[in-house]
Amino acid sequence: MPDSDPTRNFVRRISLLARRIRTQFDKRAGEHGLTQARALILLYLDLKGSMSQAELAEEMDVERPTMARLVDAMECGGLVRREVSPQDRRIRNVVLTEAAQGEVQALRALSKALREDVVAGIPQEDLDVADRVICQMIENIGRAER
Amino acid sequence: MPDSDPTRNFVRRISLLARRIRTQFDKRAGEHGLTQARALILLYLDLKGSMSQAELAEEMDVERPTMARLVDAMECGGLVRREVSPQDRRIRNVVLTEAAQGEVQALRALSKALREDVVAGIPQEDLDVADRVICQMIENIGRAER
DNA sequence: ACGAAATAGGTAGGTTGCTAACTATTAGCT
DNA sequence: AGCTAATAGTTAGCAACCTACCTATTTCGT
Numbered sequence: 001m002p003d004s005d006p007t008r009n010f011v012r013r014i015s016l017l018a019r020r021i022r023t024q025f026d027k028r029a030g031e032h033g034l035t036q037a038r039a040l041i042l043l044y045l046d047l048k049g050s051m052s053q054a055e056l057a058e059e060m061d062v063e064r065p066t067m068a069r070l071v072d073a074m075e076c077g078g079l080v081r082r083e084v085s086p087q088d089r090r091i092r093n094v095v096l097t098e099a100a101q102g103e104v105q106a107l108r109a110l111s112k113a114l115r116e117d118v119v120a121g122i123p124q125e126d127l128d129v130a131d132r133v134i135c136q137m138i139e140n141i142g143r144a145e146r
Numbered sequence: 147m148p149d150s151d152p153t154r155n156f157v158r159r160i161s162l163l164a165r166r167i168r169t170q171f172d173k174r175a176g177e178h179g180l181t182q183a184r185a186l187i188l189l190y191l192d193l194k195g196s197m198s199q200a201e202l203a204e205e206m207d208v209e210r211p212t213m214a215r216l217v218d219a220m221e222c223g224g225l226v227r228r229e230v231s232p233q234d235r236r237i238r239n240v241v242l243t244e245a246a247q248g249e250v251q252a253l254r255a256l257s258k259a260l261r262e263d264v265v266a267g268i269p270q271e272d273l274d275v276a277d278r279v280i281c282q283m284i285e286n287i288g289r290a291e292r
Numbered sequence: 293a294c295g296a297a298a299t300a301g302g303t304a305g306g307t308t309g310c311t312a313a314c315t316a317t318t319a320g321c322t
Numbered sequence: 323a324g325c326t327a328a329t330a331g332t333t334a335g336c337a338a339c340c341t342a343c344c345t346a347t348t349t350c351g352t
Binding site: 165168169172198199200210211213214215234235236237238 | 299300301302303304309310311
Binding site: 022026035036037062063065066069070073088089090091 | 307308309310311316317318
């Protein structure tokens with residue numbers, strides 16, 4: 001960790017990078033009436049077809065109320081439907097509407113393009129190291145939470 | 147970038163790490179009635195004595211309305227005071243109250259301890275690489291915004 | 293000196309996170 | 323069968339971000 005000063009260190013840069021990427025994603029996805037979080041839900045549902053809110057929340061590493069709110073907004077926008085699960089009456093399975101399915105390819109392309117912008121000029125081995133570091137940090141912070 | 151799938155990649159992990167760190171910081175700082183963002187402002191003001199909102203916003207890489215709102219909350223909590231600048235009538239210099247000054251050492255220690263938890267077991271050379279990668283990404287996303 | 297451009301702070305509204313707590317349902321244990 | 327614990331979804335409230343836009347002040351160029 002190059003900077004030990006809490007006002008100017010790695011942690012702040014991680015947060016800044018995450019925010020900037022999100023803002024840029026939102027901007028690019030805005031033409032589809034989507035944001036990063038919502039786009040991700042679309043992509044997950046496209047992959048898996050139908051998921052409960054709790055499954056989505058777990059996949060996306062967010063809490064259940066967050067997911068409920070996101071799904072609310074998307075249901076209002078006609079992008080997803082909630083269906084009662086035949087196996088368990090607590091569960092609301094979330095599925096894509098036809099309107100949403102038309103967006104998926106564009107979102108994949110958009111996401112790919114943004115990623116390419118973000119990693120431009122960075123050697124693959126450096127990316128691998130950074131990835132390992134981030135994963136270890138996530139693990140470390142998880143341990144610290146106990 | 148090891149994962150090209152937008153539902154499961156480095157970008158998501160960056161966001162997750164930032165969020166987890168913040169949540170843990172908030173938890174630890176909560177005993178002082180503070181959150182990460184507010185603590186940072188305190189630390190900046192402790193370093194520099196008095197700063198305008200615009201300066202604070204720039205140092206912390208947030209937008210001015212965000213800073214205004216943070217300072218509002220802290221002013222309400224008796225942690226900072228706003229003073230009109232003698233040089234420029236637009237500017238509100240933000241200064242620490244005495245109550246806030248008593249928190250600074252504790253916040254530094256808390257911040258240091260959390261950082262140590264986050265980087266535990268990671269070799270310094272890996273941390274250096276990761277830092278370089280993050281900085282390059284921030285630069286890349288800045289370029290992509292234009 | 294005057295007008296245009298830039299800057300500082302502020303308002304309003306939107307988004308996405310979190311926690312605490314609650315109700316309803318299911319799973320597990322005795 | 324009955325009770326407890328866990329799970330799914332929801333509500334409420336708080337926090338921190340962003341953008342668009344506005345007013346007031348200062349700076350800059352002519």
